[in-house]
Amino acid sequence: MRVLICGGGVVGASIAYFLSCRGIKATIIERTGLACAASGKAGGFLALDWCDGTALEGLARRSFLLHARLARELGGDWDYRRLTTYGGSAGLGRRAGAWRTHWVSPHVSLDRRLGSIETTAQVHPAKFTMAMMQAAQARGAELRFGQVTGILLRGGGAVARGVKVDGETIEGDAVVIAMGPWSILAAEWLPLPDVYGLKGHSLVFETGIQTAQALFLECREPGGVEAPELFARPDGTTYVCGISDHSPLPFDPGEVSPDPDAIRRLKKMCAALSPVLATAKLVARQACYRPITRDGLPLIGQVPGVMRAYTATGHSVWGILNAPATGEAMAELISDGAAQTVDLSAFDPGRFPPSGRRTNRRD
Ligand SMILES: Cc1cc2nc3c(=O)[nH]c(=O)nc-3n(C[C@H](O)[C@H](O)[C@H](O)COP(=O)(O)OP(=O)(O)OC[C@H]3O[C@@H](n4cnc5c(N)ncnc54)[C@H](O)[C@@H]3O)c2cc1C
Structure with missing residues (x-):
């Protein structure tokens, strides 16, 4: 199975890492530079319980734990400390x-x-993103540079089978939109709400x-x-x-x-x-x-009505904190059909009507 991940920020790199841990080939396609955007310029602050009482509680608690575990187990140095x-x-x-x-x-x-x-900790966000990418590459993932300009859809628009990158088509078994705020571009290709x-x-x-x-x-x-x-x-x-x-x-x-x-x-x-x-x-x-996003919660899950198309974006002020649990849950969703470690229902991309920007419905 080959999963194409559009966007080399902390969310894309975390998804690539957790897919690679399951033996799934992940290819990240990044337009400008790994961690070139918010994932390289954020504070990197992490909190265990600041999202308690909100829909983010389970994701944040799981992710705080995963940050500690990754720092212990991966052996890299991205300035994690309490x-x-x-x-x-x-x-x-x-x-x-x-x-x-x-x-x-x-x-x-x-x-x-x-x-x-x-209850509180920090990472250097650019170093963390790069370390996650390197750990994914060590397990078989690939990083390609290029601008994603569209999605290859088959079955009358019902199944994602690849992405268009700088005039070339790259085929894959699943596609993930993780382009941070630029995920708004994907609302032209897939029935997704605006970011x-x-x-x-x-x-x-x-x-x-x-x-x-x-x-x-x-x-x-x-x-x-x-x-x-x-x-x-x-x-x-x-x-x-x-x-x-x-x-x-x-x-x-x-x-x-x-x-x-x-x-x-x-x-x-x-x-x-x-x-x-x-x-x-x-x-x-x-x-x-x-x-x-419109309700302040991320979009994490399958794109409504399009098989093998997924998104993970809209993490607002908690993207560095919540990237590992997002990556882990997305890897479970893509490989097993459902996330076990975190309940993703509050983050369902289908909870809003799509933006209506979509232009290329079929290919
Ligand atoms: C000032 C500031 C401070 C912050 N501090 C914290 C903090 O302390 N703790 C915390 O948890 N969070 C913090 N955040 C939030 C966090 O930075 C973001 O939620 C997180 O970085 C988003 O990651 P991402 O991977 O979704 O997106 P991004 O980091 O935006 O990555 C998206 C990637 O997609 C690429 N891309 C765009 N278009 C295309 C295309 N067409 N083709 C291919 N690639 C494309 C971009 O080049 C980019 O690399 C902060 C945010 C800001 C603005």
Whole structure:
């Protein structure tokens, strides 16, 4: 069996890995570069129980466990470690918090402990995605570069049998759409609901901070309250993200670029929050789009009405966390016809009417 996976982000790479573990040949087709989009530019923060009480609870809990297991069993290094996580604020007039950390200004009040080393962790998302791809390749998976431009359908449009890549057709036994926010393109090829992209900005500083801490802050900005997230990483860098906007998603993932004004505001915010960030060397200024759906839940499962066509996208702010359990469940679904480890019913791509963009119904 050969499964064609469109998109080399963390979700595509995780599906390839878990398929390969079952002896199924996976081919990832990636347009621009492995982990070139949100999967390379995310924070990489993981939480065991932050999705509790929502439809994501089972997926998130399973995935938190799988992250720990993969870090133990695969032997690669993608900076997995457990963290202590605090919440707090600056300039909002709240009273001083009970916690302190040496790398933020005294006026930042850390008033909540949001997670412990039992419940929160981190990975370097680009290194994790690449490690999953390498582990899949070591088990027989293949990575090809090219732009997927359509799906090969047989049986009057009822069965997916391949993909069109740069004018060539690649045949396979199943097709998975895992192109993050660019999965919206697949709504022209298959009866799928739309997926949207929400742009976020981030900075990476060389700080030398080794403390295993994540901070979720709120701070006063001229235009309102912003919520930057700060993650110290084991490689001595510190990642900060914040400032989302609704700029349209470029058709080409290689054309995503940060907005200079958003970067300037984020830098200013960082300098006000931390004397260490104020003077540290800036090693990356970046932007990426997280994939979102109308109800905020991912689309994971079979494409309605088209046999052997699947999708896994729309993971929003939890794609790095939830990629392993998504990959595992998708491998079960594709090879056995049903997922056992996670209940995917809330993520059924058939829960919305399709977008109506579809143009190539048959081939
Ligand atoms: C600022 C920010 C911070 C975040 N922080 C966290 C975090 O701390 N923890 C967490 O769990 N999640 C986080 N997320 C969310 C997470 O990054 C995403 O949910 C996740 O990366 C989505 O992965 P993906 O594989 O679905 O999509 P993507 O990473 O977008 O990958 C899609 C891939 O498809 C490729 N592609 C596109 N079109 C085509 C085509 N036509 N043919 C072939 N390939 C194509 C693209 O080049 C790309 O490589 C964050 C997101 C943002 C924006």
